[in-house]
Amino acid sequence: MSYTALYRKFRPQEFEEVRGQEHIVTTLKNQIQAGRIGHAYLFCGTRGTGKTTIAKIFAKAVNCEHPVEGSPCGQCKSCRGIASGNSMNVIEIDAASNNGVDNIREIREEVTYSPAEGRYKVYIIDEVHMLSIGAFNALLKTLEEPPSYVIFILATTEAHKIPITILSRCQRYDFRRITIDTIAGRLEELMEKEQVETEPKAIRYIAKAADGSMRDALSLLDQCIAFYLGQKLTYDHVLEVLGAVDVEVFSQMLRKIIDQDVIGVVALLEQLIVHGREPGQFVLDFTWYLRNLLLLQSSDNMEDMLDISTENLMLLKEEAKMIEGERLMRYIRIFSELSNQLRYAVQKRALIEIALIKLCRPEMEKDYSSLVQRITQLEEKMEQGMYVPGKTQEDTTVLMQHMPENEEAGRQKGKEQELPKAIPEEIQQVVKDWRSIIEGLSGGLKNYLKPAHLSLAGEGQLLIVLEDEVAQAFVNTEAHIRELKEMIAQKTQREVEVKVQLHETKQPFEETYADLGKIINMEITIEDEEE
Numbered sequence: 001m002s003y004t005a006l007y008r009k010f011r012p013q014e015f016e017e018v019r020g021q022e023h024i025v026t027t028l029k030n031q032i033q034a035g036r037i038g039h040a041y042l043f044c045g046t047r048g049t050g051k052t053t054i055a056k057i058f059a060k061a062v063n064c065e066h067p068v069e070g071s072p073c074g075q076c077k078s079c080r081g082i083a084s085g086n087s088m089n090v091i092e093i094d095a096a097s098n099n100g101v102d103n104i105r106e107i108r109e110e111v112t113y114s115p116a117e118g119r120y121k122v123y124i125i126d127e128v129h130m131l132s133i134g135a136f137n138a139l140l141k142t143l144e145e146p147p148s149y150v151i152f153i154l155a156t157t158e159a160h161k162i163p164i165t166i167l168s169r170c171q172r173y174d175f176r177r178i179t180i181d182t183i184a185g186r187l188e189e190l191m192e193k194e195q196v197e198t199e200p201k202a203i204r205y206i207a208k209a210a211d212g213s214m215r216d217a218l219s220l221l222d223q224c225i226a227f228y229l230g231q232k233l234t235y236d237h238v239l240e241v242l243g244a245v246d247v248e249v250f251s252q253m254l255r256k257i258i259d260q261d262v263i264g265v266v267a268l269l270e271q272l273i274v275h276g277r278e279p280g281q282f283v284l285d286f287t288w289y290l291r292n293l294l295l296l297q298s299s300d301n302m303e304d305m306l307d308i309s310t311e312n313l314m315l316l317k318e319e320a321k322m323i324e325g326e327r328l329m330r331y332i333r334i335f336s337e338l339s340n341q342l343r344y345a346v347q348k349r350a351l352i353e354i355a356l357i358k359l360c361r362p363e364m365e366k367d368y369s370s371l372v373q374r375i376t377q378l379e380e381k382m383e384q385g386m387y388v389p390g391k392t393q394e395d396t397t398v399l400m401q402h403m404p405e406n407e408e409a410g411r412q413k414g415k416e417q418e419l420p421k422a423i424p425e426e427i428q429q430v431v432k433d434w435r436s437i438i439e440g441l442s443g444g445l446k447n448y449l450k451p452a453h454l455s456l457a458g459e460g461q462l463l464i465v466l467e468d469e470v471a472q473a474f475v476n477t478e479a480h481i482r483e484l485k486e487m488i489a490q491k492t493q494r495e496v497e498v499k500v501q502l503h504e505t506k507q508p509f510e511e512t513y514a515d516l517g518k519i520i521n522m523e524i525t526i527e528d529e530e531e
């Protein structure tokens with residue numbers, strides 16, 4: 001026996017079965033009952049929210065021989081014909097693959113013939129925003145003077161792409177994303193029908209992951225059931241199949257970030273990836289976790305809004321006290337940006353690592369919120385009496401508390417004359433790895449950068465000084481700077497701002513700039529001698 005996907009098997013056949021779009025269903029039923037049916041409808045909303053499902057039920061209802069309070073009876077010839085897909089009165093068109101003028105002209109010709117049986121011909125045009133301009137114009141002519149027996153239902157996920165002339169002729173219905181509760185309720189109901197035993201936690205995780213789409217929820221559920229066929233569906237199984245991680249791991253991750261434990265954070269990420277967890281899913285879930293934390297902080301009555309167990313709520317409450325809202329918002333911002341970047345990225349893991357490091361080290365960024373975090377951290381240190389006034393006061397090193405204490409102190413004493421400012425750790429790393437960074441670049445860029453001198457520009461930027469004007473112009477383009485920054489990120493796991501400059505004067509380079517290549521290599525030599 002072939003397996004029918006849950007989404008097909010349990011596709012609602014009547015209005016009452018549709019979940020989460022009650023406002024639309026009620027209006028449509030009222031129209032049918034009152035006999036005030038429109039000729040053009042526009043159904044907008046994200047995927048999987050029931051647009052075509054409702055369109056089909058509507059088509060049934062308007063043609064039904066014995067409608068019950070605006071709903072199709074499901075028994076008459078017309079209802080059965082439409083349900084089995086054999087009715088001539090319901091025409092489904094996928095505009096994604098039929099977007100030309102000719103496709104719409106065909107419809108216009110067909111429309112001139114009234115239905116052989118039943119009352120209405122219903123045209124359901126899915127993904128209607130994909131139509132070409134010509135096709136829209138052809139459609140407009142039909143919408144201007146539709147025959148009385150024709151109904152158009154246009155469905156789209158992107159209403160803003162539809163010409164205003166079309167919009168103004170349609171009744172518009174906005175489909176909502178379906179809530180987690182509603183989806184979970186429906187899934188539980190269906191699993192009972194299928195006689196599959198489930199853990200409520202498992203169902204809720206799927207409902208949450210579906211992000212408002214009932215169709216996605218059902219296909220995720222399908223995957224999970226197929227993988228553990230004949231077994232009880234547990235939370236652990238769902239995490240396994242979807243490549244997700246347990247909430248406890250997020251708690252560990254956050255605590256490491258608060259402790260500014262970069263090594264711990266990266267190691268934890270490594271562990272997740274080794275265990276086959278999906279990096280994109282991790283980013284989404286962790287953002288959700290941070291969002292819950294923020295909600296919990298903003299009000300005492302938020303507990304019901306959060307979709308988590310009591311034990312995890314305890315952890316969350318503890319963490320809510322460990323971190324201030326401003327900082328949390330900065331974390332959420334960085335992680336939401338990250339999930340956009342990840343969509344098209346090849347080096348997903350490197351990007352996630354960079355974002356995590358950014359969270360641990362606000363000193364790498366210069367925007368308002370990271371400055372606030374730096375100041376708060378300084379204030380905390382001062383309160384704890386860890387602040388040492390004196391010469392280092394104007395020095396950037398005050399902000400660099402993440403550096404191991406002794407290493408930092410050693411550099412202060414020994415190398416003060418050579419170092420114009422303390423060199424940020426990330427820049428040091430770039431200088432040390434410079435050869436290997438250059439080796440990874442594309443041909444032209446690699447050759448032009450080989451003779452470059454490295455120095456430090458204001459605010460911890462890496463300054464690349466070139467003596468050749470052509471080389472400077474070549475390197476200093478947006479695309480090449482980006483390529484270089486990406487390679488730096490890949491080789492050193494750090495994000496560094498880069499500035500390119502031409503060395504114009506006749507003076508030797510060392511007299512104008514601090515030559516980081518020399519300073520840092522000298523440090524290495526000295527260390528070697530001591531050993």
Ligand SMILES: [Zn+2]
Binds near residue numbers: 064
């Ligand atoms: Zn019927």
